[in-house]
Amino acid sequence: MLGAAVAAGLALGALTAPAAGAVDNRALRGAETAGPKVDTGSPVRVNQVGYLTHGPKKGTVVTSATKPLKWTLRAADGTKRASGTTTPAGVDPSSRQNVQTFDFSEVTGKGEGYTVTVDGKKSEPFTIGDNLYSSLRTDSLAYFYHNRSGTKIDGDLVGAKYARPAGHDKAAPHRGDTDVPFQQGGSDYRRNVSGGWYDAGDQGKYVVNGGISVAQLMSAFERTRTAKGADAKPLGDGRLTVPEHGNGTPDILDEARWEMDFLLRMQVPKGKPLAGMAFHKTHDKQWTGIPTRPDQDKQQRVLRPPSTAATLNLAAAAAQSARLFKPYDPDFSARCLHSARTAWDAAKAHPNMFASDQDSTGGGAYGDSNVKDEFYWAAAELFITTGDNAYRKAFLESRLHGDVDALFPRGGAMSWSSTAGLGALDLATVPNQLTDKQRDAVRTMVTKAADRYASDSAKSAYGVPYAPMGGKYEWGSNSQVLNNMIVLATAHDLTGKTRYRDAVLRGMDYLLGANPLNQSYVTGYGERNSHHQHHRFWAHQLDAKLPNPAPGSLAGGPNSGLQDPVAHKKLKGCAPAMCYIDDIMAFSTNEITINWNAPLAWISSYVDDLGNSKTGMAMS
Ligand code: 9MR
Numbered sequence: 001m002l003g004a005a006v007a008a009g010l011a012l013g014a015l016t017a018p019a020a021g022a023v024d025n026r027a028l029r030g031a032e033t034a035g036p037k038v039d040t041g042s043p044v045r046v047n048q049v050g051y052l053t054h055g056p057k058k059g060t061v062v063t064s065a066t067k068p069l070k071w072t073l074r075a076a077d078g079t080k081r082a083s084g085t086t087t088p089a090g091v092d093p094s095s096r097q098n099v100q101t102f103d104f105s106e107v108t109g110k111g112e113g114y115t116v117t118v119d120g121k122k123s124e125p126f127t128i129g130d131n132l133y134s135s136l137r138t139d140s141l142a143y144f145y146h147n148r149s150g151t152k153i154d155g156d157l158v159g160a161k162y163a164r165p166a167g168h169d170k171a172a173p174h175r176g177d178t179d180v181p182f183q184q185g186g187s188d189y190r191r192n193v194s195g196g197w198y199d200a201g202d203q204g205k206y207v208v209n210g211g212i213s214v215a216q217l218m219s220a221f222e223r224t225r226t227a228k229g230a231d232a233k234p235l236g237d238g239r240l241t242v243p244e245h246g247n248g249t250p251d252i253l254d255e256a257r258w259e260m261d262f263l264l265r266m267q268v269p270k271g272k273p274l275a276g277m278a279f280h281k282t283h284d285k286q287w288t289g290i291p292t293r294p295d296q297d298k299q300q301r302v303l304r305p306p307s308t309a310a311t312l313n314l315a316a317a318a319a320q321s322a323r324l325f326k327p328y329d330p331d332f333s334a335r336c337l338h339s340a341r342t343a344w345d346a347a348k349a350h351p352n353m354f355a356s357d358q359d360s361t362g363g364g365a366y367g368d369s370n371v372k373d374e375f376y377w378a379a380a381e382l383f384i385t386t387g388d389n390a391y392r393k394a395f396l397e398s399r400l401h402g403d404v405d406a407l408f409p410r411g412g413a414m415s416w417s418s419t420a421g422l423g424a425l426d427l428a429t430v431p432n433q434l435t436d437k438q439r440d441a442v443r444t445m446v447t448k449a450a451d452r453y454a455s456d457s458a459k460s461a462y463g464v465p466y467a468p469m470g471g472k473y474e475w476g477s478n479s480q481v482l483n484n485m486i487v488l489a490t491a492h493d494l495t496g497k498t499r500y501r502d503a504v505l506r507g508m509d510y511l512l513g514a515n516p517l518n519q520s521y522v523t524g525y526g527e528r529n530s531h532h533q534h535h536r537f538w539a540h541q542l543d544a545k546l547p548n549p550a551p552g553s554l555a556g557g558p559n560s561g562l563q564d565p566v567a568h569k570k571l572k573g574c575a576p577a578m579c580y581i582d583d584i585m586a587f588s589t590n591e592i593t594i595n596w597n598a599p600l601a602w603i604s605s606y607v608d609d610l611g612n613s614k615t616g617m618a619m620s
Contacts, residue, residue, distance in 0.1 A: 035096070035573050038581075041518045041528060044118050045462070048513035048526025049136075050127030052611050056502045057105045057128070059514055060462050061086060061118045062097045069119050071102040076113025076125070082106070086118060092461040093471055094577035095516030099461045124513060124527040133608040136525060137234060139552025140601040142241035144217070144255045146550050147594065149205065149262075149294065150177060150194040157241050161547045164537060167203065167294020169194065174297045177205075180282055182303040187273055191303060193282045196262025200593035201534035203294050204283030204363035207266050208355075209416050209595045211313025214259040215381075216486075216598035218320050219426065220605045221252045226429050227493040229613035235605065249328040257332070260321050263314050264339050268306055268346075276346030277306035278314040280355040283363025290584070291539035291546055302362065307355040308347050309366075312374035315343035316423070319381035337385065344378055344391075351375075366416065373420035376400045376407075380423030384432040392434070395423065402441070408449035408487050410456075411469030413480035416595055421449075421483075425490050443494055450491030453484045454503040462515050462577075463506030473576040475588055478521050478557030481507055482599035489606045501610065508607060511554075516577045522600070524551030534587040541584040553592045554600045555582070563588040 043062040051057040063069065068085040075081050086100035102116065109128065116123045146153060146162060155163030168177040177194040196205045197213070224232035232250065233239070240251035247254065266278045284299035318340035326333040357367030368374075379394035400406045400420045407421045408414065414421040427434060427442045434442070457465035465488060466481045474480055485507040492500035513520045513528065520526025523533070531548045532541045533556075538549040558580040562568045566586040571579050580589045 035575055035578065036571050038517065038578070040516070042121050042123055044116055044121050044123035045514045045516075045518055046116055046123045046126050047509040048124045048126055048520045048528065049508075050112075050114075050129060050132045051509075052132060052505065052607070053108050053110055053128060053130050055105075055505045055610070056103075057107060058101060058103045058463060058506065058509065059116055059123065060089075060092075060099050060101050061121070062099055062516075063119060064098055065100070065119070066098070069100060071104075071116055071118045073104050073107060074115050074117065075109075075111055081109060081114070089461040092516070092577075094460070094462070094464070094473075094575065096575040097516055101461060124518070130611040131608075132611055133604050134234070134611075136522070136552060137601070137604040137608040138240055139524065139550070140522075140554070140597055140604045141217070141235075141252060141255065141552075142550065143552055143592075143597040143601070144197055144258070144594065145241045145243075147197045148258055149196050149198055149203070154243060157243060158550065162550055164293055165295040167198070168297065168301065169295075171295065174295065175300055177282065177301055180301045180303050182279070184305050185273070189272065191265065191269075191279075193262065193265045193279070193303065195265065196259050197594050198294065199364065201290070201536055201587060201591045202283065202363060203288070203292075203297060203536060204281060205262065206281040206283075206364060206366050207263060207278050207310035208280070208307075208313050208366045208368065209593070210259055210263055211310075211317040212416055212419055212422065213594040213598040214256050214263070215317050215320055215422055216595075216602050217252060217256045217259075218317075218324055219422075220602040221250060221256075222320075222324060222426075222430060223493070223602075223606070226431070227609075228496075230493070230606075230609050231612060234608065249325075253324060253328065256321065257325070260317065260336065263317060264335065266310070267314060267339055267343065274306050274346070274350065274353075276311070276342040277308075277350060277353070278310040278343060280304045280307040280310045281363060281366065286362045288536065290534070290536050291543050292536045293546075294537060299362070304355070304359060304363075306350075306353060307368075308351055308353045308371045309355060309368040309374050311343045311347040311350075311353075312371060312378040313419070315340045315347065315378035316374070316381040316419070318343065319378065319385045320426070323385040340378075340382060340385075344382060347371075347375070347378070368417050370417075372398065372400055373406075373418055376420040377423035380427050384426055384430050387433040395427075396438070402445070404445050404448045404452075407445060408453075408484075410449075410452050410467065412474060413466065413483040414486075415476070415480065415483065421487065425487070428494065429490060446487060447491045447495060450488045450500050450503075453488050454499050456484075457488075457503040457506050462510050463503075464510040464515070464577075465503050465507050468576075471576055472560040473558040473579060475559045475561060475563065476556045476591075476593070476596055477559060478511060478554055479593075479596035479599055481511060481557075482554075482596070482603055485603050486599055486606075489603065504603065504607065505610075508603070516575065517558075517580060519580065519582070521555045521557055522551075523549045523553040523555075530555040530582045530590065532582045532584045532590065534584050534591040539584060549592060552597075552600075554596050555580070556589060556591050556593070556596060559589045561588060
């Protein structure tokens with residue numbers, strides 16, 4: 001059933017994208033233009049989680065007024081703590097709303113239950129404090145344990161309602177990932193591709209997406225080695241939701257290892273055609289229905305042909321894990337490095353094996369026919385880990401090197417199909433053998449990109465550091481916002497400039513409620529949070545016995561494309577940043593995936609460090 005829906009949904013995309021861009025002021029009917037009727041609650045928009053004590057504190061009000069209005073900040077008991085006047089900001093093109101902004105950054109009194117009132121309308125409540133993001137750091141990382149394949153999810157760790165039997169192991173009724181056939185072009189053999197994380201609402205496992213996700217988890221940890229004010233302890237052994245407590249390895253690396261072991265299994269073994277390449281993906285032969293608990297999936301699993309993109313993802317992620325695991329497990333580290341080098345050589349020998357965009361029966365396509373970015377990223381990681389000149393030459397001579405827009409797309413962001421920036425960020429921050437001049441050049445690319453995202457944030461009435469091409473929000477736009485925030489946060493780590501830090505925090509405000517829909521896109525965080533995301537086990541909306549998504553799960557967010565039947569029907573005519581609905585079947589706006597939660601985890605770690613570290617907040 002879903003298969004048809006997916007196919008139909010994807011075909012709808014081209015037909016339905018609403019016209020974005022120019023906004024006619026005369027068309028304003030009150031504060032908002034005509035569009036689908038949605039309940040957006042209070043017009044006063046704030047970060048529904050809260051504001052860091054020493055960070056910026058801004059919000060937005062949707063109003064037909066064009067003259068400044070009075071705003072009042074009240075504590076939980078109703079006492080007035082501050083007031084001021086709003087600043088008219090005209091029509092916000094992403095929402096077609098007439099808006100004004102307010103700023104109470106000077107308030108540093110800690111407390112819960114604050115509200116802002118404008119024109120008699122009260123915001124959702126929020127906190128001012130330092131430890132706002134500690135639980136988000138752990139919850140956003142727990143997402144990965146919850147979505148492990150091939151192992152039972154332990155109720156003692158996650159709570160009884162989220163516990164489930166192992167998915168895709170050998171037990172009946174399903175056929176497991178331990179013995180998956182690969183049949184193509186004369187090849188006919190079987191592989192054990194068990195383990196790893198399920199990609200998303202579906203239970204496919206895709207190397208292109210797994211690679212960037214595990215890399216961003218590892219980078220959240222690697223950042224603590226180099227960035228001032230970054231603390232490794234909250235990511236350490238015994239601190240996160242993983243069963244490997246007490247093994248002496250930081251928990252975040254234990255989680256990364258679960259995926260790395262799977263990625264290594266996806267490499268074509270010696271002696272087989274295309275040895276060293278990585279299979280693009282493994283998933284069900286046909287789409288399963290929703291809900292389907294992973295252990296109840298009866299579909300045959302299939303392996304899809306190797307691709308250059310997947311192979312380079314493996315090379316990059318394995319090279320990074322080789323250096324990070326060295327102190328904890330030298331044998332594993334050596335195995336990763338060998339796999340990374342082998343993958344690189346195989347990709348060089350087969351540079352044009354592209355996964356098709358049409359291969360979406362039973363699983364997502366993740367088609368990608370431009371792998372210059374994957375070559376750049378893999379070369380950078382291999383160089384950082386080994387210092388070998390061949391790898392250095394590969395990225396220095398890449399056409400992407402020096403091209404800020406190619407590394408960090410401004411009309412979008414880094415993503416599974418645009419990975420070069422991951423390499424550049426690591427070259428800029430992780431100790432390596434670049435010359436000082438070369439390293440400065442890379443750092444300048446990062447700060448130039450951050451300058452652009454910071455100015456996009458400053459221009460946006462909602463402070464969002466995202467200015468997509470043609471104003472159209474992409475599938476998974478929230479992850480694009482977060483990936484731009486990672487560039488900003490890295491620029492802040494490198495320079496200490498508050499402008500970058502503030503743009504990250506403004507991005508957080510947007511994701512947690514200060515947006516055109518008054519929606520917090522993270523389950524369990526904020527009064528109006530998303531909790532019906534598309535997921536085959538966390539499918540409470542369809543079956544009351546199943547749980548909602550676990551806290552810390554990020555919805556994909558507004559998507560101008562409306563490529564699913566629910567969004568298509570209910571959101572027709574939506575303004576780009578309002579093309580979102582918290583419905584389990586609106587998968588093109590409301591899915592959850594590892595590559596969206598990974599940047600959320602990276603950023604949560606960064607903002608939690610800011611809150612905890614006087615150094616982080618004090619830098620200017
Ligand atoms: O994140 C992917 C997005 O960039 C694509 O536009 C979209 C359609 O091809 O697919 C998204 O990825 C989905 C994948 O194909 C299957 N698992 C769920 C992913 C998130 O929706």
